[in-house]
Amino acid sequence: MSEAILEIKDLWVIYKTDLExxxxxxxxxxxxxxxxxxxxxxxxxxxxxxxxLSILRLLPSNTGRILKGSIxxxxxxxxxxxxxxxxxxxxxKIAMVFQDPMTSLNPVxxxxxxxxxxxxxxxxxxxxxxxxxxVDDMLGMVGIQASRxxxxxxxxxxxxxxxxxxAMALACEPELLIADEPTTALxxxxxxxxxxxxxxxxxxxxxxxxxxxxxxxxxxKICDDVAVMYAGEIVESGTVEDLFxxxxxxxYTDGLFGSIPSLTxxxxxxxxxxxxxxxxxxxxxxxxxxxxCAHRMEICLxxxxxxxxxxxxxxxxxxxxxxx
Amino acid sequence: MSAIDTRTPLxxxxxxxxxxxxxxxxxxHAVDGINLKIYPKETVxxxxxxGCGKSTLGxxxxxxxxxxxxxxLYNGRNIMKLGGGKMRELRKELxxxxxxxYSSLDPRKSVIEVIAEYMFIHRRYKTRxxxxxxxxxxxxxxxxxxxxxxxxxxxxxxxRRQRVGIARALSLNPKFIVCDEPVSALDVSIQAQIxxxxxxxxxxxxxxxxxxxxxxxVVKHISNKIMVxxxxxxxxxxTSDELFANPQHPYTRALLSAxxxxxxxxxxxxxxxxxxxxxxxxxxxxxxRFAKRCDYCTEACTLADPGPVEVSPDHFVSCFLMKQEV
Numbered sequence: 001m002s003e004a005i006l007e008i009k010d011l012w013v014i015y016k017t018d019l020e021x022x023x024x025x026x027x028x029x030x031x032x033x034x035x036x037x038x039x040x041x042x043x044x045x046x047x048x049x050x051x052x053l054s055i056l057r058l059l060p061s062n063t064g065r066i067l068k069g070s071i072x073x074x075x076x077x078x079x080x081x082x083x084x085x086x087x088x089x090x091x092x093k094i095a096m097v098f099q100d101p102m103t104s105l106n107p108v109x110x111x112x113x114x115x116x117x118x119x120x121x122x123x124x125x126x127x128x129x130x131x132x133x134x135v136d137d138m139l140g141m142v143g144i145q146a147s148r149x150x151x152x153x154x155x156x157x158x159x160x161x162x163x164x165x166x167a168m169a170l171a172c173e174p175e176l177l178i179a180d181e182p183t184t185a186l187x188x189x190x191x192x193x194x195x196x197x198x199x200x201x202x203x204x205x206x207x208x209x210x211x212x213x214x215x216x217x218x219x220x221k222i223c224d225d226v227a228v229m230y231a232g233e234i235v236e237s238g239t240v241e242d243l244f245x246x247x248x249x250x251x252y253t254d255g256l257f258g259s260i261p262s263l264t265x266x267x268x269x270x271x272x273x274x275x276x277x278x279x280x281x282x283x284x285x286x287x288x289x290x291x292x293c294a295h296r297m298e299i300c301l302x303x304x305x306x307x308x309x310x311x312x313x314x315x316x317x318x319x320x321x322x323x324x
Numbered sequence: 325m326s327a328i329d330t331r332t333p334l335x336x337x338x339x340x341x342x343x344x345x346x347x348x349x350x351x352x353h354a355v356d357g358i359n360l361k362i363y364p365k366e367t368v369x370x371x372x373x374x375g376c377g378k379s380t381l382g383x384x385x386x387x388x389x390x391x392x393x394x395x396x397l398y399n400g401r402n403i404m405k406l407g408g409g410k411m412r413e414l415r416k417e418l419x420x421x422x423x424x425x426y427s428s429l430d431p432r433k434s435v436i437e438v439i440a441e442y443m444f445i446h447r448r449y450k451t452r453x454x455x456x457x458x459x460x461x462x463x464x465x466x467x468x469x470x471x472x473x474x475x476x477x478x479x480x481x482x483x484r485r486q487r488v489g490i491a492r493a494l495s496l497n498p499k500f501i502v503c504d505e506p507v508s509a510l511d512v513s514i515q516a517q518i519x520x521x522x523x524x525x526x527x528x529x530x531x532x533x534x535x536x537x538x539x540x541x542v543v544k545h546i547s548n549k550i551m552v553x554x555x556x557x558x559x560x561x562x563t564s565d566e567l568f569a570n571p572q573h574p575y576t577r578a579l580l581s582a583x584x585x586x587x588x589x590x591x592x593x594x595x596x597x598x599x600x601x602x603x604x605x606x607x608x609x610x611x612x613r614f615a616k617r618c619d620y621c622t623e624a625c626t627l628a629d630p631g632p633v634e635v636s637p638d639h640f641v642s643c644f645l646m647k648q649e650v
Contacts, residue, residue: 217584
């Protein structure tokens with residue numbers, strides 16, 4: 001096992017309003033090895049983005065709250081950092097690419113200025129010529145002609161905008177890149193371009209990555225390790241081999257695979273997971289997946305499951321845990 | 325294959341065009357000469373990337389958008405010339421399910437009112453009670469619990485909202501339904517539920533679908549026949565099995581290769597990367613529209629439109645490469 005760049009232990013996050021308390025992340029453990037790409041998989045509302053925002057301390061300050069747990073980046077406790085320290089890390093050591101390139105760029109700044117902003121912020125006293133050179137380099141790296149740096153975001157297509165966002169994120173050569181559904185808003189052929197580019201850059205720069213996605217195909221293509229999230233918990237985690245080739249799985253993971261129409265075989269019916277994710281403001285006492293599970297047992301109603309681990313592969317389910 | 329051809333198509337589209345006029349006299353060729361036959365109880369998939377004209381095609385077929393030229397035959401009868409009253413009558417049989425269940429439902433109408441609306445418009449039943457009774461049976465049919473009858477769309481999740489949209493489309497006993505990306509806005513597990521529902525309804529009610537999507541695995545799953553569109557034109561058309569087993573057009577091949585498959589055996593295989601992006605079909609010049617991004621582009625490709633070539637029975641490809649082989 002390689003050295004960890006990021007280690008999350010027993011993280012609990014809630015969103016609290018006057019009306020309700022939403023349990024968004026409920027005690028997750030996540031470890032990203034140096035130079036590795038971790039895929040965080042799950043459906044809408046599973047808590048993937050909340051986890052990412054917690055790492056960068058970007059949770060909405062009026063509602064989001066970390067109840068307990070620790071997040072350590074290169075051994076340093078992120079939650080204990082003062083504002084100045086987290087500012088120094090955010091965008092420099094840890095960078096993030098958001099899902100929607102249309103809304104994550106500033107419409108009244110040229111793309112060149114936006115890339116330069118990150119470089120200027122994290123390199124005090126840097127010469128203008130040097131900044132220009134690095135902006136040109138970054139654009140070249142993501143496959144955009146440097147001559148277009150004076151243009152505004154609206155002059156670029158969706159795929160090009162996402163390249164600009166990735167160029168901004170990589171401008172300071174971060175140690176960890178968090179990519180939150182970076183290709184969901186793009187067409188498949190453009191997605192293939194962007195994924196290939198991300199893969200090449202990662203291999204060249206040795207960046208560690210947290211890849212948030214709902215697409216198991218993307219996981220199979222570029223991730224080393226995977227964690228499957230459901231209702232704020234990591235229900236299964238392991239290497240990609242554990243997840244795609246392993247014999248034992250969490251029933252939710254099985255359900256996700258059963259829901260994808262296959263390109264190679266001709267199945268007449270899909271086997272979806274019945275029902276919906278439980279309301280995160282009112283989670284069941286036992287297993288969160290119990291209501292939709294085909295292997296439901298009596299114990300699932302009463303008791304929260306324990307993690308069953310075998311080598312690198314962990315499953316949070318009573319089927320595999322020690323029976324009391 | 326030839327056995328199919330003896331039947332009358334339910335829908336036949338002949339050289340359908342839709343050109344939008346832009347400022348300054350330019351024309352956007354959204355749909356440019358599409359020919360398609362859809363037989364009863366068949367599902368025809370239309371795939372392509374954003375901006376290829378697939379939604380415009382779907383809406384033109386049922387005249388929600390008035391086509392510029394061409395013919396649409398419904399049961400052999402040209403519906404392009406029908407007047408308002410007759411067309412309204414026919415709308416009962418031609419329905420559409422929209423992509424976004426969040427914006428295609430009236431936020432001020434409850435579920436039961438949304439489902440009953442078309443039946444009131446077409447005066448389907450004499451009394452309100454009969455209409456609402458039918459609306460409730462439609463809710464049962466699409467798997468929507470009756471307790472949601474008085475809920476408003478914002479209270480439902482995406483999957484249930486899409487079920488409302490489906491119930492509404494079914495309310496007038498249509499024969500033909502255009503499904504315009506009906507599962508694209510949904511999570512995978514919910515997407516699978518809705519796909520199964522649509523396939524069950526097809527079976528039970530003998531429906532015919534035109535299924536528009538950008539998702540190749542979804543289209544393969546649900547369609548008998550698939551048409552691949554690029555910038556307003558059909559580049560390849562074949563049965564679902566044939567298209568995936570034996571794709572011929574360079575664009576289709578690239579599209580299929582670009583899908584990340586949830587299978588480790590293809591992990592180290594590189595995507596076929598297409599250069600550039602889809603451009604706009606504004607004031608198009610003659611020549612293959614895909615030529616700029618195509619690795620096999622020759623001089624011939626930039627001079628004239630490649631017409632469709634039947635490479636094997638019912639498998640049509642519009643590419644000059646095929647002409648050389650034939």
